[in-house]
Every structure is written in structure tokens, then in C-alpha cells.
Amino acid sequence: MSGTETGPVLQVTGLRKTYGSAVAIDGVDFTLERGGSLGIVGESGSGKTTTARILVGLERATAGQVLLDGEDVTTPSRRDRRRRARSIQMIFQDPYLSFDPRLTVEESIAEPLRLHGHGDRARIRATVATLCDQVGLSTRNAAALPRDLSGGQRQRAAIARALGIEPRVLVLDEAVAALDVSIQAQVLTLLDRIRRDTGVSYVFVSHDLAVVRYATDTVLVMRHGAVVEEGGTEQVLSAPRHPYTQLLLASVPAPGWDPAAVAAANRALAPADRG
């Protein structure tokens, strides 16, 4: 492992991304502690996915800096991109799209191990078996094609595949959004256990405040491409200071929820704050 092993694993400053004249994000700053879990919340179009994609190198920032273990990885060279791929892995909402439909689940999990030189066939086979065990996939699931697994099983397979090359950071973009709630809970518990066991850090992009409350220690609230509030998750979600965060919380359906009051509160926000 290169770089310092104390201090934050990720330091992001002044991140900006424009598409022509459209500003997707502007001035996003945050720090992710080693072994920590940071949530990014905000309504659709607030810039969550753009931020996540820049972190993993799928998008190039227009300005700003991403430090991974103190090393600048904002605009990596081709060789550095491979190293970054090894250090920061991403899990998407629909893992089906990121699996080769012709490969069995165990072949897919083995692929990054082969690519990153994790030993001979026997060693890779043993690592795959350990990973499947770690995420709760049976040998039968491992031998199946992705289309023959349930959504929850596929997400477990995606987690196993990402973890194999021992990344320092996992970026999870709406990773449990497509799962029904009981399966969601299982995958969240699994992720929590993995974080405690391995010390991997998470960036958890989600529109679901209940998920963020469970899965993260700190949270950023984004609106129109900017961070409007940040802090400890429990603190921000139980005593939000920014009117937009208050509105996000009021928008969550719960007993006594009043959609008309939420719509009125949205209209009452200052124009610059309005969604």
C-alpha cells in the first residue's frame, strides 16, 4: 500500500464538473476517514452520481482535487488509472449491467483477481471461494450465470467481486435502491460487517435517508451541485440546520406525513434554495 496509512483515506477539495455551460457540481469538499462511511444525499440531479463517478475515475473533474491516501489521483495517467481502479471500486444500483452475462458468477469474481495478478489459478480459485463465503453466496450461486441469481444475490456477487482486490474505498451508488426492504437490510448488514472486518471505507450515495442513517457515520447534503450541509449523520438527520435538509427529512413518507405541507414548504424556500 502506498502513501500514508494514517489520516483520511480520501480528501476532496473544490471539485467542479461542467458539461458545456451546465454546472453539475461546484465546490464539493469532503474528507473520508479510514474505515469510515460517508453518505451523500440530495434530490435527483443534485450531483451525487457525478461526484461518485469522479472519485472512481469514470469522469474527469473540471477543477478540484482528489487525494487518495495523500496522493493526488485527480487526473491519473493510464498506469495510475489501473492503480486507482484497484484502490477505489464502485458498486452500482443494477449490478446485472456490470456482469458479463456469459460468465458464471465465480468466473466474474475471478476476473479482477487475474487482471491484478492475484496468484495462480489455484490461489484465485481459493480466494473466490472465500469471497463467496464472506458475502453469503452458496457454491450453487457461484456456479450460476448472473441472470439466474436474484437481485440481492447479484448485489452480493458484485460486492465479492469488488472486494477481491482489497480496495481502500468502495463507492456505492444507490447500491441497495433496487432491492426490496428485507433484502436491503441483509445487504446493509453485510456491508457493515465487511467494513468492520476489513477496514474498507465507504462513500454511500443514496436518496434514502433511512439507508444513510443506518450505513454511514457522516453525511453530505447536496443541492444544485453544492454541499449545503455536512456533519455526523445522526446529528444532521436529527437536528438539520439547512432548510433544504429539513425539507428532505420532511419529504420522507412516515405516519402523519403531509405531502401538501411538504409541497408548500418547498414553495416557501428562498428561490436560490428551491428545488
Ligand SMILES: Nc1ncnc2c1ncn2[C@@H]1O[C@H](COP(=O)(O)OP(=O)(O)OP(=O)(O)O)[C@@H](O)[C@H]1O
Ligand atoms: N453527461 C452529462 N451531460 C450533461 N449533463 C449531465 C451529465 N451528467 C450529469 N449531468 C447533469 O449534472 C447534474 C447532476 O447530475 P447527477 O447525475 O450527478 O445527479 P444525481 O444527484 O446523482 O441525480 P440522481 O439521483 O437522479 O442520479 C444534473 O443536472 C444532470 O442533468
